[in-house]
Amino acid sequence: MPKAVWLLVFGMFINTTGNSFLWPLHTIYIHDYLGKSLTMAGFVLLINSATGVVGNLLGGYLFDRIGGYRSILFGIVVSIFALILLTIWHGWPMYIWFVALLGFSGGIIFPSMYATMGSIWPEGGRKAFNAIYLAQNLGVAIGPAIAGIVAARNINHIFLANLLAYLLFFIIVVIFYRKISGFSSHQTSIRSEQKKVKQKAPFYAMIIVSFGYMLTWIVYIQWTSTISTYMLDLGITLKQYSLLWTINGALIILAQPLITPIINRLEHKVKVQLVIGVVIFLGSFIAVAFAQSYAMFITAMVILTIGEIFMWPAVPTIANKLAPKGREGFYQGVVNSMATIGRMIGPLVGGILVGAYGTPMMIIILSSLMFFAIITSLLYDLPLKRAEKRAPFE
Numbered sequence: 001m002p003k004a005v006w007l008l009v010f011g012m013f014i015n016t017t018g019n020s021f022l023w024p025l026h027t028i029y030i031h032d033y034l035g036k037s038l039t040m041a042g043f044v045l046l047i048n049s050a051t052g053v054v055g056n057l058l059g060g061y062l063f064d065r066i067g068g069y070r071s072i073l074f075g076i077v078v079s080i081f082a083l084i085l086l087t088i089w090h091g092w093p094m095y096i097w098f099v100a101l102l103g104f105s106g107g108i109i110f111p112s113m114y115a116t117m118g119s120i121w122p123e124g125g126r127k128a129f130n131a132i133y134l135a136q137n138l139g140v141a142i143g144p145a146i147a148g149i150v151a152a153r154n155i156n157h158i159f160l161a162n163l164l165a166y167l168l169f170f171i172i173v174v175i176f177y178r179k180i181s182g183f184s185s186h187q188t189s190i191r192s193e194q195k196k197v198k199q200k201a202p203f204y205a206m207i208i209v210s211f212g213y214m215l216t217w218i219v220y221i222q223w224t225s226t227i228s229t230y231m232l233d234l235g236i237t238l239k240q241y242s243l244l245w246t247i248n249g250a251l252i253i254l255a256q257p258l259i260t261p262i263i264n265r266l267e268h269k270v271k272v273q274l275v276i277g278v279v280i281f282l283g284s285f286i287a288v289a290f291a292q293s294y295a296m297f298i299t300a301m302v303i304l305t306i307g308e309i310f311m312w313p314a315v316p317t318i319a320n321k322l323a324p325k326g327r328e329g330f331y332q333g334v335v336n337s338m339a340t341i342g343r344m345i346g347p348l349v350g351g352i353l354v355g356a357y358g359t360p361m362m363i364i365i366l367s368s369l370m371f372f373a374i375i376t377s378l379l380y381d382l383p384l385k386r387a388e389k390r391a392p393f394e
Contacts, residue, residue, distance in 0.1 A: 060333020
């Protein structure tokens with residue numbers, strides 16, 4: 001990979017590690033230290049996700065207007081501001097507002113990072129987004145482990161640890177990212193090239209694939225909400241449940257040499273990668289629906305992880321390919337916001353279905369959404385094909 005790509009990957013690693021200091025402990029802090037109900041904790045996380053949706057859309061817009069360097073820097077500065085306030089005042093109700101601001105600023109950074117990756121290494125294709133995906137997962141694996149050590153001494157120090165991580169990210173961006181060719185400012189001819197983009201077909205295709213992406217996240221996020229509670233009810237310990245995510249993170253890294261040859265054969269068939277990922281996802285949740293032992297949950301997690309490896313990098317790759325010149329940020333912003341919406345409403349939908357029908361039936365019902373995701377994966381390029389057929393007659 002080019003040096004600029006490595007810098008971007010390292011920056012994403014630092015960013016995700018910093019975020020991972022805090023997000024696993026939100027519920028614990030709100031419930032155990034601030035004395036609020038789990039319902040209130042869920043409401044705070046809902047607000048955090050909602051502001052993240054807005055941040056994603058704004059981050060994509062800013063990338064198209066002012067370039068990757070400035071949009072990422074803006075997101076980091078807002079995050080540092082929020083974390084300074086949170087480090088000083090982390091009581092109630094200030095906690096709500098600062099966490100909401102963090103969701104917003106973090107949302108700005110992610111689509112800008114993805115769009116920047118596509119711009120500085122366009123020939124990288126899926127490899128570029130897979131590199132970011134691996135950096136994120138490495139950060140998610142390391143961040144909570146460090147957070148646990150810090151919180152064991154004093155849970156209030158996790159806010160300072162998160163702040164220090166963002167300060168490091170800020171230094172990396174200021175020193176190294178400004179010098180990257182094509183990073184500091186985006187195409188100056190954006191407005192003339194957009195011309196209110198006549199090409200509606202790529203946008204419709206992106207909306208279709210993003211909708212399927214959202215559906216998969218609604219189902220996937222059950223692993224951190226309803227499925228975790230279900231496992232504890234079956235007598236599986238919290239330590240055993242946590243180990244599943246260790247398996248997930250380790251497998252994402254260790255399985256790369258095994259999966260990469262398959263991906264390389266399908267390098268120009270991103271749609272096939274997407275469909276394979278969704279089908280494997282479906283198999284994982286069918287296994288969970290009938291799981292009664294810890295071994296079955298391990299099997300389901302392994303299947304889930306393989307599907308994740310195929311699917312998660314494929315979606316931003318598709319968005320990058322679909323985006324007209326000057327709209328890369330907007331497309332990545334929409335994709336990221338749809339994923340955030342899925343993560344936001346997934347626990348609520350799952351909780352309602354569990355209350356009405358029980359966990360196994362909830363999983364079966366939500367698994368049906370995967371069939372719709374398969375359909376969107378197969379048909380998302382239909383608007384493009386129709387536009388090509390009409391083109392000779394226009």
